[in-house]
Amino acid sequence: MAASADRRAAAAARHRLLPGGRGAGPMPWIIAIMMFLTILAAAAGLGIGAAVRAMSADLAGRASVQVVEADAQLRDRLAARVLSVLRGADGVRAATAVDPVALADQLRPWLGEDAVSGDLPVPALIDVSLSPGNAEAKVAHLRRLLTGLSPKLRIEPHAAFLLPLAGLLSALGWLAVGVVLLMTLATASVVVLAARGAHDSHRTTIDVLHLMGSTDVQIARLFQRRIGLDAMVGGALGFAFAVLVILLIGLRLAATGSELLGAVDLSWTGWLLLALLPVAGVGLATLAARWTVLRALGRAL
Template sequence: MTPIPIVRAADRRLLREGRLSGPMPWVLAIMLFLTTLAAAGGVALSSAARTLGGGLANHATVQIVQADAERREAEASAVLAAIGADPAVRSFQRVGAAEMAALLEPWLGARGSGDLPLPVLIDLSVSGPEAMPRIAAALARVAPDARVDDHRAALAPVARLIGTLRWLALALVVLMTAATGCTVVLAAASALDTHRGTIDVMHLLGATDVQIARLFQRRIALDALFAGFIGLLAGVAVLVLIARRLAGLGSELVGTVALPGWGWGLLTALPVAMTLLAATTARWTVVRALRRLP
């Protein structure tokens, strides 16, 4: 990347500078705002994919649906013994009666589940999803009424959707970066046409194409830097609002879509990256255009 040049105060007066003046800085601010949202979405979805792959996908729920209480408890004891003896099982826990009543309360009321034959639920965590079929076969032998709900199978469509959205977010970031570069090219070309008379005088005074390019490079880079921070602040405000809305849902699956600490660091680096891109593109555009002048 071409560094942002340091220009003397006398040189700055050759080109009028105004912070966020004209349409170009605001277009760049909008570009970075959209880039911030797309990048945050991609990072959050990547974090969710890792959580689903390494956490929820290795969990399962064993249900024992049997109306006879004695037989249900006998099968529950056999299932707990079989699970405890399996080396692939990391942890397991039977859902208590109080917790079952709390889960059913929104549908049956506070006392609606008192006389119902509630099924036995056992949550278990395994070392890897490949152990699920073997565990299900072993439980079927000791408890015919036991059913194993593999979270991996239930979450497979969600994982595929997250993967698709993650690639879409990456594509949007690439497209926004390309659009930012094109915007800088158009802005640099427009500035050259506006200051054509000044450029001719500078050439007559012995200024080189690189020296002239530094002036345009500096002005565009500063506009991009200010615009970048405005776009970043707007994007962060929207992300904070979305995070609060997601937290209010209270869903464990939705809670996996979160932006990690390094993701926030990546977002704060976006204005600097856009400034470097704008400076490099402006320098290349101006030097290339000046070399074509007669």
């Protein structure tokens, strides 16, 4: 009878440490908010990184040749000559003249109707795709070649125009990594505070468990189980809402029709990393709770 009473008392003590209703306390909701922000920051970092890599790969081997000639007839003849020379030059994979109509449509928002009326001289453009290899050396070779043809020819690598943008995107990607690390530290700090508060508010229950023969490790396991369940519920909620927001943002980016914004995409490895974050969050919360409670119990002795 005494043993049965001890077991009932221990069970009642454990129930006070592990109350029902996982969504009743604030802990799941706090972890859900932090996981939501962590997933969004991680997705932003992964998406920006993919955009920078795609942009670098696409622009590293491309350049534009400008035919700066005011006379339309001379400009057309010089452009045709340059196009022929480029197609036979070493290091050039392809050379294509940009349609003047398409170029005028792109200039219309800044130059108005003068861009398509013909009154305003617009340079002819030739899009050049370079063969794989040292792009800088190939551009320098083509610059020397074009300078010998005419002083009214200009060649500019595409990467030079978007180099500041690439630097900005890289900085934003590292900023997202920093936010993920800060949110991880914040989550661990919240768990530590919650575990300390739970330990202080259940000292009487802990004393009862000690009298029943429970060890510090067994008591710490109860706390880490409670906080682990809260972290699991909160992590699942935060992940679900973050995925919903990411999908909605992806639809809006696709609707813009921008090639640069369209490159902000997540691969299957990126989605896998995002899915592992809630799992890592549960593990972090469990370990932090265990460490905190064991340390507090060791000091109480």
